[in-house]
Amino acid sequence: MNIGEVSTRAGLPAKTIRYYEEIGLIAAPRDTNGYRNFGAAELHKLTFLGRARALGFSIADCRALLALYEDQGRASADVKRIAQQHLARIDAKIADLRAMQDTLSGLVTACAGDHRPDCPILRDLGGTA
Amino acid sequence: MNIGEVSTRAGLPAKTIRYYEEIGLIAAPRDTNGYRNFGAAELHKLTFLGRARALGFSIADCRALLALYEDQGRASADVKRIAQQHLARIDAKIADLRAMQDTLSGLVTACAGDHRPDCPILRDLGGTA
């Protein structure tokens, strides 16, 4: 399988796959012509990576998760810890965004949005000045 | 006011203030010794920027908002449009994160987290393999 095919099958851009190889996340054996030649195992790993990334795991987390995935003697506790930490980061991010959303939606509602210069949004940003 | 004082008063790191000057977001007049010397107006602008950034506005948005802030003849509609677009981006981000949160919390709950290798999280990422 060349990179194009693996790209469509894994649902990842070729650029991303090359990048993953570059940072040592996956291996990509070469043909004599220099082309990358992927097998089923690498496709599987790339699909794994795609899902993990879609769940927001960092590359560092992905590396750890992939290692655990390959390790038949792993402890599920190690996987769970990573997932929990990530979940905590997500929760925190949502909380931050919600705070912004609250403030902003209030301001947007309060703003007339017409031709006049008076604007509660700018008033708020400027410190009620 | 030197950069240190303006930094504490605006609540922004000195590095950030230098960066804002570098990208032309603010001006920073110099003393004869080369030190930046800020006046009340610049402090005010930096505070404005700090609040806008805290609400998640991009630097590009901040630049536009700051211009509108300074423009006495602005239309509040222009401000509102920027804020609404940003709000939409925030809504979308929250939706994304919530989807991740949903999936992940389910997986985390399902994972025993003990010494055994069996793990629903890895099973899911690996495509039920």
Next chain:
DNA sequence: ATAAGCCTTCCTGCAACTGGAAGGTCAAGG
């Protein structure tokens, strides 16, 4: 022979800073 459609590497850029090195300036203390 040539054109299209793959593939390769390498370099740059994005957002918004942060950290650190190397060095100038200033006020206080001995």
Next chain:
DNA sequence: CCTTGACCTTCCAGTTGCAGGAAGGCTTAT
């Protein structure tokens, strides 16, 4: 007068996770 320490300066590199594009090689079909 000298030193110490806290400021300040510029410049360069790194962060995250790729994307865009140039310059060129391989393959297949016409």
